[in-house]
Amino acid sequence: MLWGVLQFPGSCDERDALHACSLTGEARLIWHQERDLGGVDAVVVPGGFSYGDYLRAGAIARFSPAMEAVAEFAEAGGPVLGICNGFQVLCEAGLLPGALLRNENLRFSCRQVDLIAAGATSERLTTPEGSQAFTRSPFLRGIEPGERLSIPVKHGEGRYYAPEEMLDEIEARGQVAFRYAPGQNPNGSMRDIAGVVNEAGNVLGLMPHPEHAVDEMTGSTDGLKLFEGVAGLVPG
Amino acid sequence: MAKTRARVLIRPKEGILDPQGKAVEQALPALGFEGIGHVRVGRMVELEAADPERLPELCEKLLANPLIEDFEIEHVDGG
Numbered sequence: 136m137l138w139g140v141l142q143f144p145g146s147c148d149e150r151d152a153l154h155a156c157s158l159t160g161e162a163r164l165i166w167h168q169e170r171d172l173g174g175v176d177a178v179v180v181p182g183g184f185s186y187g188d189y190l191r192a193g194a195i196a197r198f199s200p201a202m203e204a205v206a207e208f209a210e211a212g213g214p215v216l217g218i219c220n221g222f223q224v225l226c227e228a229g230l231l232p233g234a235l236l237r238n239e240n241l242r243f244s245c246r247q248v249d250l251i252a253a254g255a256t257s258e259r260l261t262t263p264e265g266s267q268a269f270t271r272s273p274f275l276r277g278i279e280p281g282e283r284l285s286i287p288v289k290h291g292e293g294r295y296y297a298p299e300e301m302l303d304e305i306e307a308r309g310q311v312a313f314r315y316a317p318g319q320n321p322n323g324s325m326r327d328i329a330g331v332v333n334e335a336g337n338v339l340g341l342m343p344h345p346e347h348a349v350d351e352m353t354g355s356t357d358g359l360k361l362f363e364g365v366a367g368l369v370p371g
Numbered sequence: 372m373a374k375t376r377a378r379v380l381i382r383p384k385e386g387i388l389d390p391q392g393k394a395v396e397q398a399l400p401a402l403g404f405e406g407i408g409h410v411r412v413g414r415m416v417e418l419e420a421a422d423p424e425r426l427p428e429l430c431e432k433l434l435a436n437p438l439i440e441d442f443e444i445e446h447v448d449g450g
Contacts, residue, residue, distance in 0.1 A: 234439045241390045
């Protein structure tokens with residue numbers, strides 16, 4: 136299992152993402168100017184402030200050579216995980232629906248929150264052999280619908296927004312991956328949405344930071360489940 | 372080739388909560404400015420374009436996010 140973690144000027148969570156990935160396989164950094172992902176099995180677009188968040192968070196990063204390669208990789212079904220700024224980049228790139236706006240209370244939110252795994256995990260597919268059932272998104276394989284995960288958030292622009300009709304469609308297609316637990320929505324996200332997947336399920340974006348929740352020392356290892364889910368699909 | 376000067380005004384779409392505008396609005400009474408409402412904060416981009424025909428495309432692709440923002444292009448006389 137080889138993970139690739141993107142690194143933009145202004146990224147700041149790529150090292151933690153690299154560490155989280157390395158707990159479930161090999162991991163390497165991919166500089167934003169690289170057009171070739173080098174045969175990785177999955178990609179993480181990490182948190183931070185790519186290109187200084189100029190214009191809009193994620194707006195410039197989306198045009199980098201590495202992101203062009205990631206878009207092709209995602210199109211071909213490759214697993215892509217966007218965390219925080221990475222989620223913003225994936226939305227700007229049109230790989231995920233919706234947009235992230237400034238937090239409702241204008242405050243930078245930095246705290247541990249509970250997430251509830253939503254519908255995206257409930258749709259189970261069966262392999263051609265019929266022997267193994269797995270969840271729709273490779274990142275959510277090890278997570279039961281309704282399961283609570285303790286994961287930190289730290290962002291100033293994390294208010295998930297999409298027009299009502301689009302939200303209805305996203306929900307109907309089971310694309311909501313995580314919601315903030317009742318009363319814990321830190322940013323005013325519509326319908327408490329913390330993370331969504333694309334239609335195929337191979338691209339997941341979320342504002343909370345699973346890569347900061349992989350060690351008991353920092354209070355929770357729930358984030359590791361997302362990385363393990365993908366790693367379990369790739370032999371070796 | 373002569374370039375056209377333009378201003379692009381970008382603002383949050385109608386109906387989208389704009390907490391920045393709200394914060395500005397709430398600060399005004401304390402400064403003695405009464406009767407100000409519906410404050411919305413957007414941004415303005417000034418540029419020179421060799422091919423102004425392509426400005427709308429440029430705005431949709433980069434300067435604005437059409438899902439959350441409206442934009443307006445103003446052509447400015449070179450003077």
